[in-house]
Ligand SMILES: [Fe+2]
């Protein structure tokens with residue numbers, strides 16, 4: 124059967140009315156533009172659909188019945204958006220809905236189900252608008268400018284009860300979209316969900332929604348979760364869109380202190396990258412995406428960023444591909460040289476794989492190290508120090524955050540016995556002597572990691588700053604000195620505890636890229652760490668970039684690149 128409507132049955136006027144209606148979603152706009160009455164527009168739309176059905180060999184319902192129904196819903200525009208009457212004749216088959224085939228090539232959002240681009244990449248910018256809430260005009264104008272500059276399709280999804288989306292002179296309503304949009308199961312935009320606009324955890328309970336690698340949920344609260352998954356499933360990320368509207372009631376919640384959108388980039392290799400575009404709700408709506416800064420509806424290229432907080436390094440297990448893409452580069456420049464951060468922040472630099480306490484009672488691990496001439500603590504620490512030295516940049520300051528794997532050295536010196544460990548006996552005694560001298564001099568014991576790293580480096584790691592445990596280190600108002608293994612007063616760190624701090628902070632440690640409220644967790648630089656093997660994972664390779672505005676983005680390593 125030929126699924127394409129036979130155009131012969133459709134008159135030119137019906138086709139013109141239909142095309143404009145799909146574009147605007149407004150019968151009154153169509154009537155005004157084409158100089159027709161609204162009744163005539165309605166008739167033309169109904170006749171269009173009747174002709175589509177006939178061309179597929181179907182007998183349409185009686186004209187009178189169809190005229191009573193809601194034409195809006197037949198063309199993929201929600202009733203809530205227009206305020207129309209309940210449909211008398213609902214279309215359930217997309218093939219005969221009349222607009223699908225024609226729109227796919229022009230607009231992914233209208234297409235609902237679209238393939239990745241044949242070449243290059245396809246960009247979409249998705250945001251939400253809450254009914255009855257004021258639009259942040261500065262941010263909206265910046266979004267439009269950025270979409271025009273990057274060739275992105277811009278779509279706004281409604282959040283909230285039936286009501287008007289504020290428009291005025293913003294033109295926002297012409298970008299309204301509705302329903303589920305699926306990009307070849309690479310990205311899904313969950314426009315079919317109806318969530319309360321004031322939900323603080325809009326992604327909670329959506330774990331079973333995992334058809335696509337990335338699921339973007341239209342909602343004002345900024346949140347991102349890396350899903351627990353069977354390793355073979357590949358990356359699964361849920362993130363909200365943020366909103367272009369201001370909260371109707373301003374509370375103290377950090378989650379609603381930003382206006383936002385998501386830029387989605389789908390490449391022809393089937394990989395996608397999604398990033399939040401965020402601006403302070405109290406500001407002018409300026410934001411930055413990688414090297415593009417958008418301000419006053421103008422786009423400035425070649426801008427640098429404030430900080431890159433790398434996913435936990437665990438140097439002994441550092442994925443060479445991740446290292447190359449982040450610091451070394453190849454055919455294209457490395458992430459660091461592309462974004463030129465003022466600060467590079469490192470967590471869990473040294474894995475301490477050689478004598479990690481996780482393996483203390485594992486004779487098989489010890490034997491494997493013996494036959495592979497491994498298990499040399501000095502060599503591992505020297506390699507980690509060389510890594511820190513080799514990743515330095517003139518334009519950036521390297522900052523090392525005190526982390527639990529770094530502290531493993533101190534634990535080893537406290538608990539191990541050099542007489543049982545000939546491989547490490549000399550280094551153990553040297554490091555122990557250094558530690559005892561620190562104690563004698565009244566210096567903090569946890570500084571032994573920094574001391575040994577500088578001692579083992581060729582140039583004592585000049586230009587590299589090791590943060591003290593009690594130190595604060597802020598970049599653009601974001602606390603970057605917390606690794607995440609410890610919360611207040613010696614308690615084990617956890618997301619709920621950090622969220623209760625009510626601060627903006629970027630952490631490491633969980634290896635699971637997450638955004639909740641003001642807390643961002645970076646990922647890791649290798650998802651196959653020995654102690655985390657098994658069929659399940661919730662880790663992902665990813666860094667966090669911080670901009671001068673204080674806004675942040677996760678940069679996931681997906682398809683061999685960060686964007
Ligand atoms: Fe850690």
Ligand SMILES: [Fe+2]
Nearest residue numbers: 435471632634
């Ligand atoms: Fe870690």
